[in-house]
Amino acid sequence: xxxxxxxxxxxxxxxxxxxxxxxxxxxxxxxxxxxxxxxxxxxxxxxxxxxxxxxxxxxxxxxxxxxxxxxxxxxxxxxxxxxxxxxxxxxxxxxxxxxxxxxxxxxxxxxxxxxxxxxxxxxxxxxxxxxxxxxxxxxxxxxxxxxxxxxxxxxxxxxxxxxxxxxxxxxxxxxxxxxxxxxxxxxxxxxxxxxxxxxxxxxxxxxxxxxxxxxxxxxxxxxxxxxxxxxxxxxxxxxxxxxxxxxxxxxxxxxxxxxxxxxxxxxxxxxxxxxxxxxxxxxxxxxxxxxxxxxxxxxxxxxxxxxxxxxxxxxxxxxxxxxxxxxxxxxxxxxxxxxxxxxxxxxxxxxxxxxxxxxxxxxxxxxxxxxxxxxxxxxxxxxxxxxxxxxxxxxxxxxxxxxxxxxxxxxxxxxxxxxxxxxxxxxxxxxxxxxxxxxxxxxxxxxxxxxxxxxxxxx
Numbered sequence: 001x002x003x004x005x006x007x008x009x010x011x012x013x014x015x016x017x018x019x020x021x022x023x024x025x026x027x028x029x030x031x032x033x034x035x036x037x038x039x040x041x042x043x044x045x046x047x048x049x050x051x052x053x054x055x056x057x058x059x060x061x062x063x064x065x066x067x068x069x070x071x072x073x074x075x076x077x078x079x080x081x082x083x084x085x086x087x088x089x090x091x092x093x094x095x096x097x098x099x100x101x102x103x104x105x106x107x108x109x110x111x112x113x114x115x116x117x118x119x120x121x122x123x124x125x126x127x128x129x130x131x132x133x134x135x136x137x138x139x140x141x142x143x144x145x146x147x148x149x150x151x152x153x154x155x156x157x158x159x160x161x162x163x164x165x166x167x168x169x170x171x172x173x174x175x176x177x178x179x180x181x182x183x184x185x186x187x188x189x190x191x192x193x194x195x196x197x198x199x200x201x202x203x204x205x206x207x208x209x210x211x212x213x214x215x216x217x218x219x220x221x222x223x224x225x226x227x228x229x230x231x232x233x234x235x236x237x238x239x240x241x242x243x244x245x246x247x248x249x250x251x252x253x254x255x256x257x258x259x260x261x262x263x264x265x266x267x268x269x270x271x272x273x274x275x276x277x278x279x280x281x282x283x284x285x286x287x288x289x290x291x292x293x294x295x296x297x298x299x300x301x302x303x304x305x306x307x308x309x310x311x312x313x314x315x316x317x318x319x320x321x322x323x324x325x326x327x328x329x330x331x332x333x334x335x336x337x338x339x340x341x342x343x344x345x346x347x348x349x350x351x352x353x354x355x356x357x358x359x360x361x362x363x364x365x366x367x368x369x370x371x372x373x374x375x376x377x378x379x380x381x382x383x384x385x386x387x388x389x390x391x392x393x394x395x396x397x398x399x400x401x402x403x404x405x406x407x408x409x410x411x412x413x414x415x416x417x418x419x420x421x422x423x424x425x426x427x428x429x430x431x432x433x434x435x436x437x438x439x440x441x442x443x444x445x446x447x448x449x450x451x452x453x454x455x456x457x458x459x
Contacts, residue, residue, distance in 0.1 A: 074103065077361045080110040080126075081138025081347065082119055086321065087190075090380035098367050105360045110134060116242035120423055127152040132354050135361035138189060138347045141177035142416040142426075147350065148185045149420040154351040154358055156184040156365075163366035170369075170386050173344045173413050180418075185350060187369045188386030190318075190377070192345030193413040194250055195406070197305060197313040197323070200335035202228065210337035214254055214279045217312060217340075221288040224311040231290070234283060235301045236314035238293040240434035245426040246343035247314065248433045249416065251276035253341035259417045259425065259454070266454035269447040277436065277443045284437060294437040305329070316345055317406050321382035336405060342413040346386065378403055384410070424457035 083091065088109065095107045110133070113119045123137055127147065139147065147153050160167065167175045167184060174188035196217070198210060202224045211217040221233030237243040249259070257273030260266060283289040292300075298315065302322060305313040306329050323334055349365045351358060367373060374385035375393050378400060384407055390396060391404045417425055428450050436446040 072104075074106045075357050075360050076106040076108060077135040077355075077357050077364060078108045078110050078133060079136040079138065079349075079364070080112050080123075080134040082112045082114050083109070083138070084318075084381065084383075086381040087377070087383060090377050093380070094368065094373055094376065098364060102360075102363065105364065107364055112138075116140065117423075123147075127352060127354070130354050132356050135352055135355035135357060136365060137350045137352060139186070139350050141174070141186075141344060141346060141348055142418075142422040144177060144186055144348060144350065145180060145418050146420040146422060148180050148183075152353055153185045154353050154355070154362075156187065156351060156362070159351075159362040159366065160184055160187075163363075165366060165369065169388055171388055171407075171410070173415055174346055174348070174386050177344065177415050178348060186348035187365055188346065189349050189368060190347045191384035191386050191407065191410060192316050192318045192347075193410040194246060194314060194339050194342040194345075195317050195409050196337045196339050197315055197319075198335045198337065199224070199311045199333055201333045202311050203335070210335060211312075213340045214251060214283075218279075218283055218286060218288045221283075221312050222286060225288070228311070230311060231309045232304060233288045233310060234312040234314075235289065235296060235304045235310045236293060237296055237298060237301055238289075238434065238437050239295050239297045240430050241297065242426055242430065243298065244430040244433055246345070246416070248277070248280065248429055249343050249414075250314070250339055250341045251279050253414060254339075255279065259429075260419060260458070264419055264458060266451055266458060268454055269451035274443050274447050277433070277446055280433070281436065281443060294434060314339065317384055317410060318345070320402065320406055336402075336409050338409045338412050340412075342410060344410075344413040344415055346384075419458060421457045425454055428453035428457065 079091075091109055095109070099106060113122055120140070120143060123139065123143070124146075125131075126134065127137075127150070144153070159165075165187065167178060167187075170178070170188045171191050174191060178184060178186045178188055196211065198220075200210075203210065203220060206220070206223050206227055208216075208220045208223070211220055217234055224230065225233035237247050252259070252273050253276070255272050255276035257270055257276050258267050284291055284293060296304075298319070301313055301315055302319055304310045305315075306323070308329055320336075323329070323331055349368065351361055351365065355361050369387060371387060371390060371393070374387045374390045375396055377383055378385045378390060378396055382400065382403070384403060385391075391407055396403065416422065419425060432441075432446045432449045432453070435441050436443065441449070
């Protein structure tokens with residue numbers, strides 16, 4: 001950096017020659033003239049210099065111009081996502097370790113809205129506008145086709161080769177979600193998916209094994225509810241938002257229904273899909289699930305189960321840490337089983353094409369999905385790492401044996417419909433299914449309405 005000092009200039013005023021009066025005597029005049037000449041000569045030496053021009057200003061007492069060598073500052077990259085407090089605490093530790101190993105990089109974490117719809121909207125607005133604020137986005141798996149089709153994601157194949165990342169080492173459905181048209185577009189960070197939680201003490205008391213299909217779930221919920229006098233039997237997420245889409249898919253898939261065919265065309269309205277929807281209605285009409293389930297989100301579902309009001313619960317794998325600290329329910333009373341069909345959740349790391357520092361951002365992404373950091377995430381935040389080899393880690397097996405059980409229970413997990421129009425597909429499903437649960441339309445109307453809306457969305 002070159003620094004310039006502004007000089008302070010002095011202004012030297014000109015001297016005026018005195019007017020001579022009429023001479024009186026030549027000798028006197030000569031004497032006076034010589035005297036004046038001497039004065040002028042001295043003034044010229046002190047004021048005007050030898051040329052008679054205005055003198056240059058004296059040196060400024062201020063700082064002089066200097067030249068300094070620029071100091072290279074660390075580059076800051078940003079990761080944007082919605083993380084639990086436990087995950088944020090682990091991220092803080094991981095970032096400190098990463099910055100110590102990479103002094104040329106600083107990492108910031110930017111919080112995104114928690115709600116799925118609001119988060120998707122925020123990410124879409126940022127990416128569409130070319131916003132360079134965030135380099136890395138922690139996205140839900142079904143958003144990847146949309147973001148990739150819009151040209152918002154950097155292909156990661158070269159970076160994966162550089163950092164020796166084998167996508168086949170990750171949980172298969174998560175690995176499948178990360179690749180589109182043969183191109184790696186994301187790295188799996190965390191696993192999540194639908195699981196069946198049940199009161200194993202109550203199932204044992206009434207002679208039930210963990211249910212294998214939805215009819216068995218309904219039967220066990222009704223028997224235990226009536227036998228124990230519980231307010232509800234089985235709780236799940238029926239409010240009109242993204243989680244209801246996942247719940248509905250778990251019924252539809254279990255009965256053999258599909259949303260899109262292999263060509264991406266809607267095939268929702270089928271005998272199999274209607275059977276899955278009817279099962280949802282039957283749960284409510286039989287009394288196995290309460291009518292209020294049409295307004296239940298994750299919070300209400302967990303509260304009913306933790307407070308001992310329900311015998312069975314459909315929830316996400318990520319809720320397990322909260323069951324461990326329940327006051328009304330001992331973790332020893334809780335069993336975990338696969339659902340008849342499970343919807344994959346979790347988080348994927350995607351690199352924005354608007355990133356100003358893709359090289360540095362990709363280095364941090366590779367760091368987060370490395371075995372050591374995946375183990376730390378599991379131990380520190382009780383989250384399911386996406387890297388399969390982590391579950392054989394001796395420390396993890398010793399300290400968090402439940403995580404391996406949770407991971408195994410997610411084996412049936414499936415990807416949601418792969419389409420750039422997933423947001424519209426999801427909205428069509430959860431709004432229509434919620435109307436069905438409220439009793440304002442029947443199963444046939446619900447299936448037909450969703451089919452029609454999907455045909456418009458995926459044109």
